[in-house]
Amino acid sequence: MISQKLKTIFYISIPIFIAHGLEEYFTGLYNVDSHVKFMFGYFNALPTPQAIFLLFQISLWFVLIISALLISGEKWQLRLMIIPGLVYIYELHHFWKAIEIGGYYSGVITAIAFPIIGFLFWKELLKNFKNI
Numbered sequence: 001m002i003s004q005k006l007k008t009i010f011y012i013s014i015p016i017f018i019a020h021g022l023e024e025y026f027t028g029l030y031n032v033d034s035h036v037k038f039m040f041g042y043f044n045a046l047p048t049p050q051a052i053f054l055l056f057q058i059s060l061w062f063v064l065i066i067s068a069l070l071i072s073g074e075k076w077q078l079r080l081m082i083i084p085g086l087v088y089i090y091e092l093h094h095f096w097k098a099i100e101i102g103g104y105y106s107g108v109i110t111a112i113a114f115p116i117i118g119f120l121f122w123k124e125l126l127k128n129f130k131n132i
Contacts (some may be wrong), residue, residue, distance in 0.1 A: 001076050002081065006124040010084060013117050018092070020110035029106035035093065075132060081084075081125055088118030 030036050043051040069076045094111035098104065 001128075001130055003124060003131075004034055004076055006081065006121070006128055009117060009121045009124060010081070012071045013084065013088070013113075014111060016113045020107055020114075023110045027106040032106060033097075035047065038045070057093040078125075078128055078132065081128075085122055087119065088121060091118075 024030075043055065046054070062110075066080060069080055091107075091111050091114040094105055094108040098108045
């Protein structure tokens with residue numbers, strides 16, 4: 001079972017993710033980040049309506065798969081919490097990029113919160129795994 005503390009840490013991270021996404025959007029991360037180009041470069045060659053439709057379909061498939069796993073039971077609910085845990089770690093790439101260019105890199109300001117949240121989250125997640 002997922003502890004209330006783990007849920008709370010995750011809930012706290014949601015507005016931070018929103019602020020982070022907005023910072024990335026308004027500072028043009030999509031124009032400069034190699035990860036974005038790798039993941040979404042294919043969509044640049046598509047007409048906008050086709051790209052939007054395809055991204056919507058892929059998002060819907062992920063929602064359906066994750067929903068199925070969530071209703072499969074408590075063990076899957078806990079296993080799925082690994083995904084945000086990995087994202088907290090992945091967000092460290094903003095710091096590496098900022099160090100690499102020697103200045104501000106899109107998303108680095110709000111990314112400051114992720115190592116703290118990630119540490120607390122992983123500490124509690126591992127504790128939850130020990131209890132199953």
